[in-house]
Amino acid sequence: MREPRAVPAWWGGRVRSLLFDVGLAGVVAWLGVQNSDLTAAEVGGALVTFAGLVVRRRFPLVAVAAAVVGMALDPYLVPILVAVYSTAARYGPTVRTWVGSAVALGAVQVVVWTNENDRWDPAQLITIVFIALPVVAGLWTFQRQTLLAALRDRAEQAERERDLLAERAVAAERRRIAGEMHDVVAHRVSVIALQAGGLTLTSDDEHVGEVAEVIRTNSTAALNELRDVLRVLRDDADAPPPRHSPALDGVGDLVEEFRSAGAEVDLVLPDAVPETSDVVGRAAYRVVQEALTNAGKHAPGAPVTVTVAASDDDVAIEVANRPAGAARTEVTGSGYGLVGMRERVALAGGTVRSGPTDGGGYLVSARFPR
Template identity: 50%
Template sequence: MRNPGAAPGPAPTWRRRWLAWWDGRFRSLCFDLLFTAMVLQGVSAHHTAPTPLAVCAMVVSAPALLLRRRFPWLPVAAAVLVAFTGAVGPVACVAGYTAARRWGPCRRLWIAGSVVTLAMIPGYYRGIAGSADRLAYVAVVPLAAVGASVLLGLWVFQRGALLASLRDRAEQAERERDLLAERAVEAERRRIAREMHDVVAHRVSVIALQAGGLSVSAPDERTAEIAEVIRRTSASALSELRDVLKVLRDHQPQASGSGPPALDGIATLVDEATAAGTNLRADLPDPLPRVSGAVGRAAYRVVQEALTNAAKHAPHAAIRVTLEVTKDQLQVTVTNRRGAVAGSAVPGSGYGLIGMRERVTLAEGTLRTGGTDDGGYRVRAVFPLGTDKVAA
């Protein structure tokens, strides 16, 4: 639990250094200066003339009251030193409050309270000398005054302790909530990894095995080539899926040589699609521009998703992939003509364009999609170039 007497929050460096004795708060220093001036005014008003005793009382009380937050025992010592002056009451009450506020209900508080109570008796006795009917109260009034100040200080101390406890409980509850949220996210990641392994990985493995068997027993060379392309594509998909599952399940970063394809993987996409019989033309700059990892991955996924959509919705149509580099931009354009036959029966998820737009936005780029004048479809993504943002 925090110390109730400590400062409630962090303060600037210069305030912590110059106002360390006032809990780092300027208003506390101002309050203590004003309070000390008021007490000294009361001490001086108690004496009709500036006697040496009154001057001594003010000299001793001033630093004790001003530095009471840092040294709670100073008001107690001041009350003892000015015990024989008639104005010891305010100093003694401040000493009782300060000790209770800083120390709480401990042994030091009871010792300090007893000392300041006894210190008030001589001064109070001098003030009522000659009034025999009031001598019975010579110990009652000091005890009541110091007792009230101590009770007030204990109340402030307990209130600070309660607020500190509530603050700690709130922070602990927030930490537990964050921990539960992290556990829920971890459980969801593992569930997704299991589903992807049990469903997707199994289906892609079956496709790879069947394509491998077809490439061996194909009736002609063209069929064998297409089956081999399907097998290689399925094996590549399994490799990428394995990396994704590893990240989902183990939170392990991908090795430098096994990361997701980037800008240099577009040529591989084009070669695979061409080998599969796609009517594809690619205009790629040589050499490829140096881009950040986010831009490279987003550009690769844009081309990949655009080729997939073109194969599904406009099979056997001519496709053109263009990468254009300007001074500060990279433009990726994939355009397909209108398909000669109806779209394939391959079901779509409906999230292809949404995911494509999200990837482009994360890479600080812009995406435009839509039909062309000849009934085809065009996907154009524009990314910023900058070697200072190259990422792994």
């Protein structure tokens, strides 16, 4: 439902246009009576002229008729010129413009003829020029407005086409990335899962079998999550929904996965897992996941503590690890983990800080609005 405008659409909803037309009509009507003794006919002609010129934008032919009536009551040519200009400016080179111009010219001829004691002089044809000038000016205004509207439409169309091309380029790039991920990453992870499964079945060492089973389980989970990522990249509406969207209630399972891989992780959760939006829950889950992964890379074997705290206003996540032992074997990372974490937290409306602690460990702390 459209909101009501303070100014009718006749003036484009603009107060300045309304004020301009009222002022113009008032000045034209006032000039017609200022140099003569006011009579009832002159006052009536001025009022009719004023009313017609006020609505000249929306009803220019009404303005022509009002100017003709006003001129019959008080011979004054300026209103008819303004009305003819308004007609040509609104309708352009159409029948209505020519009819309005012809009526105006006929009225002017009659007035001039009457004032010349009912004698017609060929020199009176000069009045055609007085009518033609505002008509030409109005036609120029009409063409200019038409050109500006066409240029505006072309600019809007070009902008829409640019946005469409950008969307197509983004979609094509996403499909290309999805194809690369499927062909490279999915293949490699599938091989790891198959080899770990084979090792689980054939190994005589119970510990090796358990480790192989952990590798197989995590590889299978990685494939499932990779399929969800590929579905998002391809924007496939017909694909089945993801099996599980990461959230705060999945932090416990995430910690158990790291424990099963041999990490020493303590988890501190409130009695009731705080309820958050999907965006906040997913971002908090990824913060814990990235922090635990970094702890395993850069401080293998060091105890890690994951703390989740909630208040009425926000949710706080802290992942702290102690210094690595003497037999430290650091895994080289890509360097994008912390950058991606900050971007994800910022998109969720939260804040994050990370850095070494006084004891030589490392702390990742994030806070999200509830």
